[in-house]
Amino acid sequence: MKVFVTGATGAIGRHVVPALIRHGHTVTALARTPEKAAALSAQGARAVAVSLFERSALAEAFAGHDAVANLATAIPPTSRFMSAKAWRKNDRVRTEGSAAVVDAALASGVAGLVQESVSMLYGDGGADWIDEDAPVDPYPLARSNLTAEANARRFTEAGGTAVVLRFGLFYGPGAAHSDQMFAQARRHVGLVVGPPDGYLSSIHLADAASAVVSALRAPAGTFNVVDDEPLTKREHARALERAAGSAMWLRVPGRAAALFGERLTSLSRSLRVSNARFRAATGWAPRYPSAREGWMATAATLRTGTARTSV
């Protein structure tokens, strides 16, 4: 297939481009600078400089492609998570950006769309398993994702095949937030957001990338892409501790996360999310069934500095 990728230079994008090429697809990717264009060409993709918000230019760039993978995001660094202003760029990318991508893809006759979303949309489920029929919770940080999902459904209603992937919390080489978590763990500090017996559904970037490849042959719909075995936040901290090889003296903010309200709710709620539907629909399976295995592999990569992006 000829696939156009937005967000190709980001945490998941840097794993997705080589994964698509390894599976025989031809990749065109949006690049915002000459340096990023060169990096994409080095990975074997054709780089195109086009705005994510300009429908006519996007339609021109999408012409002749079989599918678009819309993976662009602008999540603030953890240090700025609490500032509402810091989320504005991301909200624009996920709302106006996804609308422009859908309109341009429809205008240029592209058949397929893969839209990035997150599984942190679900309400706190405690220890219950959560599948795609569970209700979503439209808290402020979730709304731009819900808009991107609605735009993707509009693509399907207009005759295309849109696949929405609700990813768990990214971790792995190149995920800025997980690199920070690993560095903190090496300094004996563990990030545990919310009650320690609550669940955290994560996904290693290599598995997230293989899911994007699998999504190209999925039926239209919304699918959870998470580890097979979500861990409790206590178990997750232990997995990180073991991978970092240093005892965790401090686990923060724990239950105190509730004090930060809406700003941290995407991470403080308990989410035991099931990937069964995506597995059944595509035959996809994560290489790392849980963060126990995934963090050990990530630690090995971060230590040797050999980021593996192939899947």
Ligand SMILES: NC(=O)c1ccc[n+]([C@@H]2O[C@H](COP(=O)([O-])OP(=O)(O)OC[C@H]3O[C@@H](n4cnc5c(N)ncnc54)[C@H](OP(=O)(O)O)[C@@H]3O)[C@@H](O)[C@H]2O)c1
């Ligand atoms: N499910 C999850 O847990 C999840 C989801 C997303 C991100 N994250 C985490 O958040 C960290 C930072 O995230 P991030 O959102 O900045 O993602 P990122 O992983 O750094 O990549 C974002 C991608 O979107 C592109 N992009 C951003 N704004 C754009 C715009 N206005 N027009 C066109 N393309 C645009 C970026 O292009 P440029 O390279 O040109 O900037 C880049 O390719 C990541 O490292 C990851 O760890 C987690």
